[in-house]
Amino acid sequence: METLRLFELDTPYRERMTIEAYAFGPADAATSVAVVGAMRGNEVQQTYICASVVKRLQEMEREGALTGDVRVTVIPTVNSFSMNIAHRFWPMDNTDVNRMFPGYDQGETTQRIAAGLFRAIEGCTYGIQLCSFYLPGEFEPHVRVTDTGAIDLARSWELAKLFRFPYAMLKEPAPFDTTTLNYNWQVWDTYAFSLYSPKTERIDEESAAFVVDCIMRFLYGVGAVSADMPPRCATRLLRESDLVNVRTTRAGFFKRAAYVASKVRRGDVLAEILSTQDCSVLETLLSPCDGTVFFRHGPAMVNGDTIAFKIAPEK
The missing domain is CATH 2.40.50.100 (RNA polymerase II/Efflux pump adaptor protein, barrel-sandwich hybrid domain)
Structure with missing residues (x-):
């Protein structure tokens, strides 16, 4: 495992903010997967899931269960500063990092954060983002594919089924989606998937373990790991409008x-x-x-x- 520093930024107080990543597999691998966790300060479950993926990959690395054919990069949190002070968005101007992609390295702070992250993960073969749901409540865990028109949708649907979530949802993009990580990944030829766990601000071990297993099934499906797991459920394909x-x-x-x-x-x-x-x-x-x-x-x-x-x- 390699520990990488993707981006650093001075903050008004507390320590310097650093976006750290944990990489497995050769840097020159033909196939690559990026797994991105919390972009908002209250996305505790999303950070925990990514940290659990790092732990699982470390164990598999020791056991020789990584194929070495795929580069996997995991970024547990993008916005540690907001998380440290328990604020959902960037506290100085209340902007959302996930509305700033592909970013601008000479722009406002959240634009610079987005640019620093995107520079490091653009062009990966597959992109996985752990997201929080826009409505307060409980829901079925699922994977979403945004229909940007920039990438082969039929192939995205087939790849989405590798996770084995109960549902795979097709989302028609709204205007704000054009500035999200998922949308811009696709513009830069990455098959992008948004994963939704039923919790956000607190850790739920059971649902976190379920999502981690889904991510590992995907990594097996694209040839990153050699340890397969039996499927837990069939995936129903739905449009969000359904x-x-x-x-x-x-x-x-x-x-x-x-x-x-x-x-x-x-x-x-x-x-x-x-x-x-x-x-x-x-x-x-x-x-x-x-x-x-x-x-x-x-x-x-x-x-x-x-x-x-x-x-x-x-x-």
């Missing part, structure tokens, strides 16, 4: 009835919205279709016009 959103119309206490991964039928009760004054039922959320609960709102209270559930409809 998911059926269930929104609230009232605000109040969120009393959940359905759970993530549970099967529901049209008309089943998913949750009730209760009054904060007397706990009377203000609204009952019903499933609009037969399917599986993909996402469920997490906090104890919910606002009106909020996505409370996402249902993966039956095929």
Whole structure:
């Protein structure tokens, strides 16, 4: 294993921020994989998953289970400064590193961080990013592929199945996606995948171990490791637009009835919205279709016009 310093930056207080990477396999390998963890200060689970991948690869290196045919570079955290002070975004201007790619080395701080990282990992064959979900709640672990039009989509779908997540999701890019790592990786001819673990701000050992196993299955599939693992589940391919959103119309206490991964039928009760004054039922959320609960709102209270559930409809 090699320890690499990809980028360094002075900070107003505390120590100098350094983006460190851990590399396995020859630097001149024809095939390369980059695994990128937390870009935001609250992505503790994502950092933990990447650190666990480093540990697993170290063990496999000692056991002779790395093929030596593929270069694997793991970057557990990109934004250690925000993580040290428990701030999700860059604290000076509240900007998001993952909205600054491909970066600009003469620009604002987060543009420089993005440029320093991207310079080190652009052009890799495969890119894996550990992301946090945009809605607060629980959801099925999954892999996402963004349809940028810059790379062979059919090949991306086949590669996504190597992870063996329950779901592989195809995402149509929004305007802001053009400045994300995933999108720019594809522009520079990298097959890019975003992995989602159900937790963010705290470590969940079970779901972290599941995602680590998925990453190792992918590394086996592309020839980086020689130790195969039996698949844990079949992968269902979905477009993000296939998911059926269930929104609230009232605000109040969120009393959940359905759970993530549970099967529901049209008309089943998913949750009730209760009054904060007397706990009377203000609204009952019903499933609009037969399917599986993909996402469920997490906090104890919910606002009106909020996505409370996402249902993966039956095929």
